[in-house]
Amino acid sequence: MFWRVVGAIAAWVAMLVAAGGSSLAGQAPTLAPGATALAGAALYAARCADCHGADATGVRGPDLTRLWGAGTTDDRVFQTIRQGVAGSIMPASTAPDSEVRALVAYLKTLGTTSTVSTAPVARGSVAQGEATFWRTCGGCHRVGPRGGRLGPDLTRIGVTHSADALRTAIRRASAAITPGYQSVTLVTTSGTTLRGLRKGEDAFSVQILDTRERLQGYRKADLVSVARDAQSLMPDYGPDRVPDADLDDIVTFLTTLKGSK
Secondary structure (H helix, E strand, O other), X not given: OHHHHHHHHHHHHHHXXXXXXXXXXXXXXXXXXXXXXXXXXXXXXXXXHHHHOOOOOOOOOOOOOOOOOOOOOHHHHHHHHHHOOOOOOOOOOOOOHHHHHHHHHHHHHHOOOOOOOOOOOOOOOHHHHHHHHHHXXXXXXXXXXXXXXXXXXXXXXXXXXXXXHHHHHHHOOOOOOOOOOOEEEEEEOOOOEEEEEEEEEOOOEEEEEEOOOOEEEEEHXXXXXXXXXXXXXXXXXXXXXXXXXXXXXXXXXXXOOOOOO
């Protein structure tokens, strides 16, 4: 499906060029509804797919194929894109209204296809999931005032991530690392290896939050190497570490976390 969309996008762009149309970043031409959705597909691929997935089923961001449910309106989705989601990695958009409307038109086509799954997004026990979460995850992740700081704050994770995205994040932690939580490995001139979260870096120094949650600064003159890690500090929690039933419970609990009022 995705590659068919890409092919259609290429055809749409060629049509604009032939007609002398302007780029997406400039003054958008007047488009028919179908062409508007096609323009939105191009914008989505360039600006949204990294977090929501090429097929919009969610990676770091929530599953958008389920967006058009009870109470969802074009205006509500427009305002969400325009204003962003507070407490999440989704920023406010400064794109022209025409581009935001094109995105809304494209997203609406995803929610009206017959291929959208109607399976329940969560199927475990909230109470058991909460207990398992604090036993397994709370040392690194915060919910409200409780928990660790090595992992992202999960107080609003139920707003920003789908159940499927949460399962992927737990099973394959390095598949999509949240911005600001990139791990780094330092080797000092004395041979000591240090690992933590990269919090700042310039030409002369690097700052990390180490695995004991201490903010530390190091002069590069005292380091042999500074390597950004491809792997997250969080390990992959496969079925051998978190059985499927426990995973369902944790995910069900996480989907209830929508922040304090």
